[in-house]
Amino acid sequence: xxxxxxxHPLITLLKNNKGNPRALILMEPFWGIPFNLIAPFIxxxxxxxxxxxxxxxxxxxxxxxxxxxxxxxxxxxADKFGRKMSTIVxxxxxxxxxxxxxxx
Numbered sequence: 001x002x003x004x005x006x007x008h009p010l011i012t013l014l015k016n017n018k019g020n021p022r023a024l025i026l027m028e029p030f031w032g033i034p035f036n037l038i039a040p041f042i043x044x045x046x047x048x049x050x051x052x053x054x055x056x057x058x059x060x061x062x063x064x065x066x067x068x069x070x071x072x073x074x075x076x077x078a079d080k081f082g083r084k085m086s087t088i089v090x091x092x093x094x095x096x097x098x099x100x101x102x103x104x
Contacts, residue, residue, distance in 0.1 A: 023084045031091050038102075045102075 005011065014025055046056050078086045 020083045024087060027087050027091060031095065034095065042102075 014022065017025060043056055043060070046059065047053075051059070074086075074090075077090075081089070
């Protein structure tokens with residue numbers, strides 16, 4: 001059983017990658033797992049707070065516009081600071097600010 005786990009393509013990929021690609025693979029769970037656990041409940045939470053369906057749609061549309069707008073700057077920032085530092089700072093600030101907004 002242990003041998004089959006070590007031969008899994010994802011484990012092999014992680015062992016063979018070095019530098020920035022490896023750091024990005026290791027950082028992926030820090031935003032991927034919380035996002036997939038929280039995202040389905042965001043609209044339910046807003047609905048329970050008394051926000052109407054129309055307003056929920058407007059809020060989510062504005063969030064999507066901001067995501068598209070700031071994605072243009074993602075490449076510039078990554079080139080300037082490096083991918084590892086960009087990922088660490090963006091994940092830390094992004095999730096900290098998002099959780100702060102959701103808490104308020």
